[in-house]
Amino acid sequence: MFVGKFPTVVISLPSPNFLDLRPFLDGERATSCFFLLEGGGATRRRAAWRRRGGGGGGSEGWDCRPNEGIAGREGEGVAAEVEEDGGCWLRSKRMEAAAEDEEGLGYLNSPYPILQITSPDKMVLIYLLLLPISITILVVITVSRFLTTSAASKHRSPTLPPGPKPWPIIGNLPHLGKQAHISLQHFSQLYGPLISLRLGSQLLVVASSPAAAAEILRTHDRLLSARYVPTVVPYDTVELDRKAIVWASSCSNDQWKAFRAMFRNQIFSAKAIESQAAVRERKVAQMVEFLEGKLGESVSIGEVVFTAIFDSLSNLMLSRDCIGFESSETANRLKSLIWRFMELGTSPNLADFFPVLKKLDPQGLRREVFRCCNELYSVWQPYVKQRRERRRRDPYGAEDFLDIFLENGLDDDQIDWLSLELFSAGTDTNTATIEWAMTELIRNKGAMEKLREELKAELSPPLVGKSQIEESAACRLPYLNAIVKETLRLHPPGPLLLPHRAPESCEVMGYTVPEGAQIVVNVWAISRDPMVWEDDPTSFKPERFIGSEVDFRGQDFELLPFGAGRRMCPGVPLATRQIPLVLAALVRNFDWCLPDGEDPAEMDMSEKFGITLQKEQPLLLVLNRSSF
């Protein structure tokens, strides 16, 4: 719908009448918005807000023009106020006496059921996104209109989980914003623990409470653990079901089951994990040695840790380093390829929202991923070839993952893709967790001190250039483990897990989840829900896990950084060894502080939403020799 020259989003106002505008206003381009209140006859523009401080200086926030506040019928005095963070209270004078909040304002139950919000700048964003393929869109629009008519009529079905009203054609795409996990949290606060949105012609179902997560990942696990495969993955499902574990489209295929068994029994069995410890300890010792040469300098924690984690994995897989701490042209090329690969995997792709565009690959993302894959395969293909020949001449037991792959009869194609999946699943996740943990420790001096005390009391003193920390000792330390849990609670690397799919229609919490729907669990929202975590859920408090039974191994649905059920992360045994080891080495061997006397309380904690939730501003820290 258009009002004047601006397109309008129409939102049904639920009760209670606190409407969070952040999903609509958080785009940097949104500079103003208008409200219209419909009721008692005519629709009238009533309120305007402008972003403060846009362009130069000034504090960010939203200014309400009071005289234009929403007023219903003359004399009724319905008003609205937008808070700094985009929350909006509707106030009805009629109701003021009935409900008072802490600030003395009562805002419940506006008599007007429909609120319309316009955000013209958001539309500019959408048009910009659509511009490069506008011609294609025009051609396909008729087709997609036809296709979405049926999706839209399905959406109106009363049995679908509730959710914000979709726009024609593009559905709820503009509602997601850059931080989908946060927008979805707001919608779940408005519509309930199981919601649905339409992204183009695709239906997305989101679970946002422990009960809803348990329904998806436990009660309906057999059916709903099928994988929704994004278009950017450059193989069709038949091929993926032959060579993928992460992106295998279904759990009922024998190859996926064989891969899971190989992980459980050979790659990450308790015995295998124990026998791999020396490889990881050696890599961490090299990291400490590298950092010794940087005393007094500022280093990017994420970059150093990424190298340590990647090369630990490449040693476990191929018995060799792939990157190395000292930069070289090959290492830099490899790093940038991996980062590009991850970036492409998370770029919004129109072909996901309008599958009719799949073959066209309008943004060229799938083609670029394919090129990236081939370049990455070429890094390990020579080693695979050599190893095959060596094993043919002289069969021997398994010394690394590659030997296990070959023992299990995997062909070159399977090894290529599986290795790529392992590198991408196991590197970014562990790295992001350690970077967030260090960020929280810098901000929370008390927690850092407690950890240092624990390390001092429980581990032998450090030697220069030697990590000297035993993995088995580090992963038994209670406070260090509480820090890891608390970090994964507040900053789960997979905020929405990986997307699941309904291979057939099924009923969840009394609603219909139709065949083909994409299903995600908003573990980020669950981890911060005050109904679930009563003690100050957004604060970093590792103590909440001391003496607590709550764990992240898929039994406690309030803490699900690794998921649960059939698709639960098989890398848990590795992650729960490696993260404490690296953290212990960083904290015990060095004193850390922010560069240029920056105040930790002022640190930018923004997140960058993607398959893994990264810190938007990389953590830079200055290191000094440890004072203990």
Ligand code: HEM
């Ligand atoms: C902090 C570290 C990690 C976190 C938070 C994490 C989290 C996750 C999540 C949320 C999923 C998807 C679950 C679902 O679909 O419901 C997943 C899947 C997976 N992860 Fe991890 N992961 C981590 C480390 C690792 C490591 C170290 C590896 C191996 C090297 C690994 C290998 C995998 C694989 C292969 C899958 C796909 C499983 C399947 O689809 O059957 N992960 N992980």
